[in-house]
Amino acid sequence: MTQMEIMTAYKEKMSPIKSTGRKVVVLLSGGMDSTTLVYYMRNLGHEVYPITFDYGQKHSKELTSAERTCKKLELSYKFVEIGLGDIAPSALTRIDIKIPHGNYDEESMKVTVVPNRNMVFLSLATAYAIGIGAEKVAYAAHSGDHAIYADCRPAFIDVMKEAIYLCSDDEVVLNTPFEFIDKVEILKIGQTLGVDYSLTWSCYEGGELACGRCGTCRERLEAFEKVGIEDPISYKE
Amino acid sequence: MTQMEIMTAYKEKMSPIKSTGRKVVVLLSGGMDSTTLVYYMRNLGHEVYPITFDYGQKHSKELTSAERTCKKLELSYKFVEIGLGDIAPSALTRIDIKIPHGNYDEESMKVTVVPNRNMVFLSLATAYAIGIGAEKVAYAAHSGDHAIYADCRPAFIDVMKEAIYLCSDDEVVLNTPFEFIDKVEILKIGQTLGVDYSLTWSCYEGGELACGRCGTCRERLEAFEKVGIEDPISYKE
Numbered sequence: 001m002t003q004m005e006i007m008t009a010y011k012e013k014m015s016p017i018k019s020t021g022r023k024v025v026v027l028l029s030g031g032m033d034s035t036t037l038v039y040y041m042r043n044l045g046h047e048v049y050p051i052t053f054d055y056g057q058k059h060s061k062e063l064t065s066a067e068r069t070c071k072k073l074e075l076s077y078k079f080v081e082i083g084l085g086d087i088a089p090s091a092l093t094r095i096d097i098k099i100p101h102g103n104y105d106e107e108s109m110k111v112t113v114v115p116n117r118n119m120v121f122l123s124l125a126t127a128y129a130i131g132i133g134a135e136k137v138a139y140a141a142h143s144g145d146h147a148i149y150a151d152c153r154p155a156f157i158d159v160m161k162e163a164i165y166l167c168s169d170d171e172v173v174l175n176t177p178f179e180f181i182d183k184v185e186i187l188k189i190g191q192t193l194g195v196d197y198s199l200t201w202s203c204y205e206g207g208e209l210a211c212g213r214c215g216t217c218r219e220r221l222e223a224f225e226k227v228g229i230e231d232p233i234s235y236k237e
Numbered sequence: 238m239t240q241m242e243i244m245t246a247y248k249e250k251m252s253p254i255k256s257t258g259r260k261v262v263v264l265l266s267g268g269m270d271s272t273t274l275v276y277y278m279r280n281l282g283h284e285v286y287p288i289t290f291d292y293g294q295k296h297s298k299e300l301t302s303a304e305r306t307c308k309k310l311e312l313s314y315k316f317v318e319i320g321l322g323d324i325a326p327s328a329l330t331r332i333d334i335k336i337p338h339g340n341y342d343e344e345s346m347k348v349t350v351v352p353n354r355n356m357v358f359l360s361l362a363t364a365y366a367i368g369i370g371a372e373k374v375a376y377a378a379h380s381g382d383h384a385i386y387a388d389c390r391p392a393f394i395d396v397m398k399e400a401i402y403l404c405s406d407d408e409v410v411l412n413t414p415f416e417f418i419d420k421v422e423i424l425k426i427g428q429t430l431g432v433d434y435s436l437t438w439s440c441y442e443g444g445e446l447a448c449g450r451c452g453t454c455r456e457r458l459e460a461f462e463k464v465g466i467e468d469p470i471s472y473k474e
Contacts, residue, residue: 088365089368115363116364119360120361123356126353126356127324127325127356128325130353150403150404150405150406155403159396159399159400160400163397166387167393168387
């Protein structure tokens with residue numbers, strides 16, 4: 001299948017439909033996956049309410065990215081500060097723990113796991129959803145995260161779906177449309193939806209330019225390479 | 238059964254055992270139930286790590302109560318601020334929504350529901366537990382809360398047990414020993430454990446003295462009356 005054929009196939013599947021009038025709270029980090037999810041939910045005709053968490057991450061540049069995407073799409077934007085670094089240590093929040101370079105393999109990247117981050121985010125997003133009367137909470141867990149992040153795995157997602165449904169008195173449903181696809185597929189979908197990836201940020205380092213060497217930079221670059229398009233952001237090396 | 242017989246029965250069941258060396262994170266609000274749970278877990282020989290949340294509640298007096306109990310028992314104390322009132326509205330956090338007076342029946346008390354509060358607290362407590370290597374997280378959900386609080390019901394607790402186990406890579410277990418007993422039973426247990434209830438706070442109003450009229454005050458007074466002992470805190474009326 002050529003790139004053109006893939007795009008056409010996706011375009012047919014993804015063509016915008018009429019407004020559903022449904023409110024969806026989307027966990028938006030400012031990275032590629034969650035930004036694509038915002039476009040995806042919007043394209044389904046939902047009213048999208050992104051929620052972004054400042055949990056003391058070094059790569060706070062992703063927060064600016066999240067905000068820029070919301071401005072571009074004219075979406076109401078919820079920003080929540082939560083001191084996760086103080087509650088549980090991780091290389092992403094503590095200056096005394098270094099971000100590892102190299103591949104996204106299990107051992108080296110383990111220090112980047114923020115304990116229980118997704119459950120914390122999902123619980124707060126659900127509180128927000130109940131408050132604004134949203135019918136869905138969505139997050140961009142994908143198959144590439146399964147190995148190292150326990151809170152991205154299908155087994156966890158399944159019980160969280162039940163927990164969220166129950167705690168909201170059967171009113172909020174958890175959606176994870178990217179659960180069984182990888183970053184390459186997500187990027188292909190994003191291409192057909194016109195996602196502006198120049199506004200996204202992935203690098204775990206807090207630098208001015210993306211490092212190009214940490215696990216998340218490598219994963220991103222690999223996805224762009226596989227889809228055969230150029231990453232619109234600049235890299236240090 | 239006389240009060241004396243009940244106390245003796247509990248004392249036999251509850252006699253302190255040797256240290257288990259296990260760390261348990263206990264959600265401590267500063268109220269009767271969670272304070273009893275701290276004593277209960279301590280009495281089982283566990284190292285107890287209370288965690289308390291300032292979520293913008295009007296009755297912030299309970300925070301002082303939580304701290305005083307921790308000081309009395311010489312426990313390391315974790316205090317977390319989380320702006321829930323800003324994320325989802327409730328009578329407990331918004332000055333523009335009044336605390337209802339009267340019985341703890343479903344309709345009048347519904348405004349006191351803080352959307353998804355327990356899932357938020359449990360997710361943060363689990364992050365903390367993973368960070369300090371604790372084996373358990375415990376919270377004092379009890380049968381009296383089932384009717385109005387979705388996040389105190391057995392069905393919710395069951396899935397959260399699974400979710401917490403999964404997201405912690407099978408390392409953290411959720412304990413809810415009071416799940417099927419009521420406040421009267423909790424108070425009886427507390428009596429045998431020597432819980433200092435003068436350091437607890439229940440009233441939802443933010444006053445100097447407990448109002449004696451809100452749902453939680455009434456429920457507390459009723460429990461003390463049924464057990465046949467005097468509530469050591471003072472009331473306005």
